Amino acid sequence: MTAKTTASGAAYDVQGDRADTERRDAAMQAFVRDFARTAAIHMESCLRCGMCANACHFYVTTGDPKYTPINKLRPFEQAYHRHIGPFAPIYRLFGLKSNVSIEMLQEWESLIYDGCTLCGRCTLACPMGIDISELIKEARHGMYKAGLVPDRLELMDRTAKAWGSPASPSEDFADIIRDAGEEHGVPMNIDLPKADYVVTVAPAELTEHTKALSDVAKILNKIGASWTYSTEGFEASNIGYINGDLPLQEKMTRKIIDNAIRIGAHTLILPECGHAYGAARWEAARWYGKKLPLRIIHMTEFLAELVTSGRIKLKKMGETTCFHDPCQLVRRGGVTEAPRAVLKGLGLDLTEFEDHGELAWCCGGGGGVVSNVRADPLRFKAFSIKRKQVEDAKTQHFVTACGQCRITLTLGAKHDKWDQKVESLLELVADHLED
Amino acid sequence: MELLAFARGPALTFSLAIFVLGVVWRLVGVLALPPWHDYSPPREGAPPNWLAAIRAVFRKMIPHKTFLKDGMFTTINGYVFHFGLAIVVFLFVPHIVLIQSLFGVSWPGLPNGVITGVGGLTAASLLGALAYRLTSPVLKLISRPNDYISWLLTFLPVATGLAATAHVGLRYETMLALHILSVCAFLIWFPFGKLMHAFLFVLSRGATGIRFGHRGAQL
Numbered sequence: 001m002t003a004k005t006t007a008s009g010a011a012y013d014v015q016g017d018r019a020d021t022e023r024r025d026a027a028m029q030a031f032v033r034d035f036a037r038t039a040a041i042h043m044e045s046c047l048r049c050g051m052c053a054n055a056c057h058f059y060v061t062t063g064d065p066k067y068t069p070i071n072k073l074r075p076f077e078q079a080y081h082r083h084i085g086p087f088a089p090i091y092r093l094f095g096l097k098s099n100v101s102i103e104m105l106q107e108w109e110s111l112i113y114d115g116c117t118l119c120g121r122c123t124l125a126c127p128m129g130i131d132i133s134e135l136i137k138e139a140r141h142g143m144y145k146a147g148l149v150p151d152r153l154e155l156m157d158r159t160a161k162a163w164g165s166p167a168s169p170s171e172d173f174a175d176i177i178r179d180a181g182e183e184h185g186v187p188m189n190i191d192l193p194k195a196d197y198v199v200t201v202a203p204a205e206l207t208e209h210t211k212a213l214s215d216v217a218k219i220l221n222k223i224g225a226s227w228t229y230s231t232e233g234f235e236a237s238n239i240g241y242i243n244g245d246l247p248l249q250e251k252m253t254r255k256i257i258d259n260a261i262r263i264g265a266h267t268l269i270l271p272e273c274g275h276a277y278g279a280a281r282w283e284a285a286r287w288y289g290k291k292l293p294l295r296i297i298h299m300t301e302f303l304a305e306l307v308t309s310g311r312i313k314l315k316k317m318g319e320t321t322c323f324h325d326p327c328q329l330v331r332r333g334g335v336t337e338a339p340r341a342v343l344k345g346l347g348l349d350l351t352e353f354e355d356h357g358e359l360a361w362c363c364g365g366g367g368g369v370v371s372n373v374r375a376d377p378l379r380f381k382a383f384s385i386k387r388k389q390v391e392d393a394k395t396q397h398f399v400t401a402c403g404q405c406r407i408t409l410t411l412g413a414k415h416d417k418w419d420q421k422v423e424s425l426l427e428l429v430a431d432h433l434e435d
Numbered sequence: 436m437e438l439l440a441f442a443r444g445p446a447l448t449f450s451l452a453i454f455v456l457g458v459v460w461r462l463v464g465v466l467a468l469p470p471w472h473d474y475s476p477p478r479e480g481a482p483p484n485w486l487a488a489i490r491a492v493f494r495k496m497i498p499h500k501t502f503l504k505d506g507m508f509t510t511i512n513g514y515v516f517h518f519g520l521a522i523v524v525f526l527f528v529p530h531i532v533l534i535q536s537l538f539g540v541s542w543p544g545l546p547n548g549v550i551t552g553v554g555g556l557t558a559a560s561l562l563g564a565l566a567y568r569l570t571s572p573v574l575k576l577i578s579r580p581n582d583y584i585s586w587l588l589t590f591l592p593v594a595t596g597l598a599a600t601a602h603v604g605l606r607y608e609t610m611l612a613l614h615i616l617s618v619c620a621f622l623i624w625f626p627f628g629k630l631m632h633a634f635l636f637v638l639s640r641g642a643t644g645i646r647f648g649h650r651g652a653q654l
Contacts, residue, residue, distance in 0.1 A: 036471035038642040044465055045639035047632055048582045049513070050573040051498070054505040065576040086464020087627065124654060125502045127513075128632065129495050129640035282650060285474035292474075334478050334651030355501050358653040 003151065004106070011374055012109040015147040015154050020102035023146040027105055031076055031142035032083045039138055042130040043080040046070055052132060055125035057362050057382040058115050069122035069132045072111040075100045076139045102146075109148045112139055114375035118242075118275075119327035119362035133332070140244025149243055150372045156239045157248060164255065165235035167203030173231050176206055177213055184214035187221060192228035198260040199229050200236035202273035204403035212272065212403070215430030216299070222433055223311050233259025236270050237404075238279035242368040249279065250287045257284055260294055267295045269302055272426050274328030274366060274402040281333065298329060300401040303429050304338035307345035313434035316347025322393035323350060324386065324409065324422075325360035326402035339401050342425055346432055348397060353389040361385045363400075365408025383412030390420060401425040439608050442615035450619035457626025458634060465638070478651030491644020492637055494654050512563050519557030520589070523550055523596065547600065554597045561590045585628045591617035 003013050018026075052069040053059045059067035082088060082097040091097040120133035143149060149157070156166035163169040168176060174190050181188035189195070197220060205212045213229075220227040233256040240248030257280075260268045270276045277298045285292050306312045321343060329335045336357045343350050355361055364382030369375045386409060390398050398420060400406050409422045482490065498510055524530060528544035535541040544550075565586055568574045595617050597603075599610035625631060632639075647654050 035468065037466060037468040038471060038646070040465045040468050041635065041638045041642050044461070045632060045635045047629055048568075048574065048577050048579065049506075049509050050571060050577060051502060051506045051509060053573045055502060059573075065573045068573050068577055071577050084468075086461045123643065124499060125506070127495055127498065127510075128636055129491055129643040129654065131643045131646065134646075282473075282475050286472070288474070289472075290474055291476060295476075330652075332650070332652060334647070334653075336653070359499055359501055 006103065006107045008107060010107050010110050011114075012106045012148060013151040013154070013374075014106075015149060015151075018147065023148065024100060024102045024105060027142035027146035027148070028079050028083060028100065030145035031079055031138065034141075035080075035084050035138070038131070039135060040080070040084060042128075042132075042135055043077060044085065045128045045130055046077075047128060049127060051125045051127060052122035055121040057117075057119075057121075057364055057385055058378060061381040061384055062378070066111060067115050069116070069136075070130075072108070072116055073132070073135055073139060075104045075108050076135070076142065078104075079142075105143065105146055105148055109143060109150070110374070112136060112143055113150050113153065113367075114369060114372055114378055116367060117327070117362045117364060117369050118367035120332045121327070121359070121362065124331070124358060137241075137244070140242075141246055142244070144244035144246075150368075150374055152372050152374070153239070153243050153368050156368075156371060157243050157245055160235070160239045160252065161248060164252075165203065165206065166237070166239050167206040167235075170231055170234075173206075173229075173234050176210065177229050180210045180213040181217065184211060184218075186214040186217045188214070188217050189228040191231055192263070194264050195226045195228040196265055197225050197227035197267050197269055198233070198256075198263055198265040199227060199269045200256050200271055200276070201229075201234050202237045202271040202276055202403045203235075204273075204407055205271055208407065209403055209424065212424060212426055215424075215426050216269070216271075218430045218433065219303075219306070219312065223306065228263065230259050230263065232262075233257075236276035236280060237273050238276060239368070241279040241283070242275055249283075253279060253284045253287050256280065257288075257292060257294075261292075265294055267297055267302075270296065270298045272299045272401050272403050272406075272424060274326040274333075274404060277333050277335075278328045298333070298335060298338075298401075299426055300329065300338045300342065301335055303425065304341045307342050307429075312429075314345050314347070314429065315432040315434055317397075317428075317432060318347050319349070319397060320395040321348040321350055321397035321399050322353060322390055322395045323356070324363060324398070324400040324405055325357055326400060326405050327360070327362050327366055329401060330360060331358045339399075339425055342429060343399065346428055348399075348428075351393045351395050353393060355389075361389065363402075363405040363408040364412070365404060370404055370408045370411070379408065380412060380415050383409070383416070387412065387416060387418060387420075397421075397423055397428075399423045399425055399428065437608075437612075439612040439615075442612040442619065446616060446619045450622040454622040454625050457623075458631070461626050461631060462634065462638075473646075473649060475649070477649045481651055482648050484645045484648065487644045487648025488641030489644075490648070491640045491654050494644070495636075495640045508563075508567060512560050512567070516557050516560040516564065519553050519560060520593070522553045523557060523593070526550065527596075551597065551600060554593060554600075558590065558593045558597060561586065561593065565590075581628045584624060585630050588617070588621045588624050589630070592621055 118133045122132045160166045238252045364379045406422045413420045526545045527550045595614035
């Protein structure tokens with residue numbers, strides 16, 4: 001792994017020691033392979049109107065046009081027209097679209113990984129409805145194959161391959177669960193051979209947010225559910241999905257799904273993690289080529305079902321709150337009402353941000369950006385939008401439903417020396433269960 | 436052969452043929468790619484795909500208020516020249532006569548004075564769009580030759596049409612011939628550049644509408 005800088009000053013990391021042309025060709029092959037109809041329609045449709053620029057937190061907070069979402073796809077736009085589009089033979093015959101150079105890919109590495117959180121706000125701004133963030137995800141497949149990924153993300157990739165999780169080795173998982181249970185006085189179920197619910201976790205819960213592990217258990221115990229954590233399939237965050245490493249995405253998906261099926265679970269509960277929802281709820285079935293025999297549900301949806309059905313009763317807090325909508329859960333996942341139903345169940349009076357729900361601003365750390373230390377200065381700039389929204393709301397609480405958002409927002413507040421606590425919806429529910 | 440006869444005859448026929456073949460080629464080239472099968476269960480209450488697609492086509496006609504703050508000019512100006520073009524192309528009586536001779540259908544037109552006014556407004560709107568593209572740092576960065584060619588080949592028919600009806604510049608027959616030839620250039624370029632969005636917008640919005648509708652997400 002080597003950190004380098006392009007002629008224009010853009011930072012990039014390189015993995016492996018392959019020749020440049022080999023990298024470029026690998027990127028193009030990965031990008032071209034599996035190119036589906038919707039992606040092609042979207043690559044064909046840009047009007048170059050620039051409406052996507054002001055939807056992007058990185059453009060808005062830096063004013064740098066290079067962060068215009070559609071610009072982040074430039075090398076892959078060139079590759080699409082040269083290799084895939086309906087007029088590709090004409091473009092090649094007359095040399096109208098040159099082959100993408102390795103220098104171009106190096107230049108774009110930071111735009112594709114540091115300068116995009118895959119939040120998809122640009123998709124809502126585009127008058128043609130181009131799903132730009134999905135195309136960036138496609139572009140990451142090519143970048144990963146080229147060995148042009150930020151080192152920190154590549155490190156998480158390798159760790160996940162070796163440990164089954166980017167946060168903790170599988171063999172430590174049971175101990176972490178037991179420790180969390182003992183610390184908070186909650187009986188834990190681990191590695192039961194059969195259960196109705198299998199609970200999965202996100203890296204933050206194995207390190208900073210371990211209380212969440214016992215909070216889930218507390219709620220499941222309360223409703224008398226048959227449930228378990230499982231060493232064989234616990235990690236729901238999918239670093240392969242984020243990095244563009246498709247084989248790893250498949251491996252991590254199959255690990256949790258196959259395990260849940262083996263245990264006989266009817267429901268796989270995903271943790272408070274946005275990208276876990278994207279990878280499992282909407283993309284897991286692609287690896288099986290058929291509908292899966294179990295339900296995949298985000299923690300927030302699960303909580304909302306329990307609250308609205310009356311299966312759990314909550315002590316009313318009688319206070320005010322604002323809520324950060326996690327992009328993958330709300331804008332790209334459609335889970336907009338569930339967190340609001342839970343907040344209502346908690347007796348919290350919600351003050352909505354001016355842009356909320358599907359129009360919410362990203363925390364600035366999604367898509368691996370919070371883990372990519374190289375992007376810290378950019379991420380801290382983007383944080384200013386959320387800080388202003390929270391300050392304007394003037395509420396007693398600030399809640400979200402994604403651990404990565406929570407870490408991003410907490411780090412942003414710490415960097416700004418701003419005394420603002422970011423709370424978890426799950427933890428609030430667990431702390432306010434009626435006896 | 437006179438220039439006007441050439442423009443009305445072989446040039447128009449050739450350019451219409453390129454237009455039709457090119458549009459079909461580009462649409463088939465994209466639609467022939469394999470679809471991405473989504474085996475995930477839809478959100479409860481999700482609309483059927485066709486309805487989600489249609490809703491997206493209409494939903495995307497008006498931007499969210501929050502995006503209008505910085506996109507007001509692009510949106511309003513875009514509507515002005517699109518409506519302007521539609522009015523002068525389809526409601527100018529000589530155009531209707533031409534369409535009737537080609538396809539056998541006709542409808543009432545607008546008075547020439549109104550068409551001239553709308554044409555002038557359309558030309559001004561197009562010039563405004565170009566000025567914005569040339570001065571906005573974002574648009575300067577993301578623009579391609581395609582954008583400028585498409586702009587020019589849209590502007591020329593409007594400009595030559597206005598000149599011909601106002602009897603400005605060259606002899607009327609020559610201006611009319613140039614106007615028709617500029618339309619031919621427009622038709623030939625149409626399938627290859629971004630003018631194709633006149634067809635693609637349905638597919639592009641519809642595809643995202645299906646993806647978002649399946650998830651119960653809002654566009």
